[in-house]
Amino acid sequence: MSTVIKGGTIVAADRSYEADILIEGETIKAIGPDLKGEKVIDAAGALVMPGGIDPHTHLEMPFMGTTAAETWESGTFAGLSGGTTMVVDFAIPNDKGMLAAFDDWYGRADRSASGDYSFHMCVTGWDERTFDEMETIVGRGINTFKHFMAYKGALMVNDDEMFASFQRCAALGALPLVHAENGDIVAALQQKYMAAGVTGPEGHAYSRPPEVEGEATNRAIMIADAAGVPVYIVHVSCEQAHEAIRRARQKGMRVYGEPLIQHLVLDETEYFNKDWDYAARRVMSPPFRDKSHQDSLWAGLAAGSLQIVATDHCSFTTEQKRFGLGNFTKIPNGTGGIEDRMPVLWTKGVETGRLTENEFVAVTSTNIAKALNIYPRKGAIVPGADADLVVWDPKLSKTISAASQKSIIDYNVFEGVQVSGLPRYTLSRGEVVWSDGQNSTPQPGRGKFIPRKPFPAVNKAVSKWKELTAPRAVTRSPEHMPIGV
Ligand SMILES: NC(=O)NCCC(=O)O
Ligand SMILES: [Zn+2]
Numbered sequence: 001m002s003t004v005i006k007g008g009t010i011v012a013a014d015r016s017y018e019a020d021i022l023i024e025g026e027t028i029k030a031i032g033p034d035l036k037g038e039k040v041i042d043a044a045g046a047l048v049m050p051g052g053i054d055p056h057t058h059l060e061m062p063f064m065g066t067t068a069a070e071t072w073e074s075g076t077f078a079g080l081s082g083g084t085t086m087v088v089d090f091a092i093p094n095d096k097g098m099l100a101a102f103d104d105w106y107g108r109a110d111r112s113a114s115g116d117y118s119f120h121m122c123v124t125g126w127d128e129r130t131f132d133e134m135e136t137i138v139g140r141g142i143n144t145f146k147h148f149m150a151y152k153g154a155l156m157v158n159d160d161e162m163f164a165s166f167q168r169c170a171a172l173g174a175l176p177l178v179h180a181e182n183g184d185i186v187a188a189l190q191q192k193y194m195a196a197g198v199t200g201p202e203g204h205a206y207s208r209p210p211e212v213e214g215e216a217t218n219r220a221i222m223i224a225d226a227a228g229v230p231v232y233i234v235h236v237s238c239e240q241a242h243e244a245i246r247r248a249r250q251k252g253m254r255v256y257g258e259p260l261i262q263h264l265v266l267d268e269t270e271y272f273n274k275d276w277d278y279a280a281r282r283v284m285s286p287p288f289r290d291k292s293h294q295d296s297l298w299a300g301l302a303a304g305s306l307q308i309v310a311t312d313h314c315s316f317t318t319e320q321k322r323f324g325l326g327n328f329t330k331i332p333n334g335t336g337g338i339e340d341r342m343p344v345l346w347t348k349g350v351e352t353g354r355l356t357e358n359e360f361v362a363v364t365s366t367n368i369a370k371a372l373n374i375y376p377r378k379g380a381i382v383p384g385a386d387a388d389l390v391v392w393d394p395k396l397s398k399t400i401s402a403a404s405q406k407s408i409i410d411y412n413v414f415e416g417v418q419v420s421g422l423p424r425y426t427l428s429r430g431e432v433v434w435s436d437g438q439n440s441t442p443q444p445g446r447g448k449f450i451p452r453k454p455f456p457a458v459n460k461a462v463s464k465w466k467e468l469t470a471p472r473a474v475t476r477s478p479e480h481m482p483i484g485v
């Protein structure tokens with residue numbers, strides 16, 4: 001079966017141009033004028049872009065004594081409705097280790113995902129089994145390992161554990177990811193504010209100030225440099241963290257920075273809302289910041305010091321958030337955004353002139369595919385690529401509302417935000433899986449695991465340079481040595 005997408009403007013990360021796209025089976029066959037296919041998709045007046053990739057989700061994540069309520073079925077379908085055709089979720093090893101975690105995550109995604117997916121594997125401690133299992137995990141198609149510098153007593157790793165894991169990543173051609181917040185300081189500040197009677201969601205924001213994130217970001221970067229490996233900092237929320245990334249990149253270090261759509265658009269005043277539920281629903285780590293930090297993140301995306309926009313979609317119901325009534329440290333951390341990332345970024349970014357349409361494609365898809373080593377199978381409109389495509393209609397608009405969303409959560413942190421720019425159609429490997437106004441439904445089990453090979457180039461370059469510039473012993477001939485000592 002062949003399909004042609006007709007009459008649209010292709011928007012890629014590097015340019016925009018008018019052409020049709022011919023799809024055969026699951027992949028792009030040809031790009032050019034006047035192409036013909038058995039089925040025609042109308043893209044007149046629309047932009048055709050690579051499907052969005054959300055590199056940071058936590059679907060059905062067991063966390064803080066509960067499990068994120070957004071499921072693989074609802075989450076991936078919500079993503080497709082907003083133009084996201086692939087997600088990368090975080091597998092968390094329990095006592096049974098990484099291989100069991102992989103099987104667990106794979107089993108649920110395989111049964112339920114409507115769109116394609118991959119996983120990052122979390123490193124939550126360090127021992128011989130972890131060392132060995134990392135290699136097996138790379139063999140299973142995972143090239144990224146996540147480290148939490150926060151969540152003391154749960155997921156947090158210390159510097160020595162992180163350094164050991166980063167060295168292992170370097171050896172395996174894998175990329176370490178880091179949640180950068182100083183977990184010791186956060187734990188101390190949590191106690192301080194609770195003791196002072198600040199028990200509501202605002203205490204969450206007070207206990208995680210930007211300095212705590214900036215310090216940890218800088219430390220993670222330095223540890224990666226010492227280990228001779230690139231590093232990817234997730235959910236960069238503030239100028240302090242952005243500054244550390246900018247500084248490192250200026251020195252030639254390979255550091256990637258990922259702000260979230262939430263941090264770009266929502267600010268800390270959300271936590272001061274008089275309605276406890278309203279504020280608690282917005283509790284996530286790092287917390288929302290003030291407008292000056294938002295300006296820094298937008299500038300970073302335009303300047304290239306930040307390259308990726310994600311969601312960290314980790315959605316809990318209001319009932320789950322209420323576990324933290326009377327103690328903000330018990331409010332499950334996480335917010336949603338998978339459905340709204342692309343429309344909100346388009347509206348607040350491209351429609352305002354903060355981003356070009358090509359930068360939009362870069363930060364929602366192409367840069368991510370490159371950073372995760374699945375380019376150009378994903379993130380590109382070229383012959384041979386998977387036909388994951390969005391026919392994006394800049395004239396379609398809506399007001400975001402929990403009442404009409406595809407996500408199964410009972411609220412939406414973007415409630416009331418007006419967006420213009422939405423998918424007219426979303427295609428996943430050649431099939432229309434979302435069609436505006438047509439009652440599209442989830443197709444659980446349709447999504448495929450996308451294996452990701454180790455990095456051939458960047459890790460090799462970093463370790464080669466490290467080796468060339470490594471400190472070496474000075475060779476001294478006997479006449480330059482003291483005698484008789
Ligand atoms: N971000 C957040 O608050 N929850 C999800 C887990 C994480 O990424 O830290
Ligand atoms: Zn995190």
Ligand SMILES: [Zn+2]
Pocket residue numbers: 056057058312314
């Ligand atoms: Zn996360």
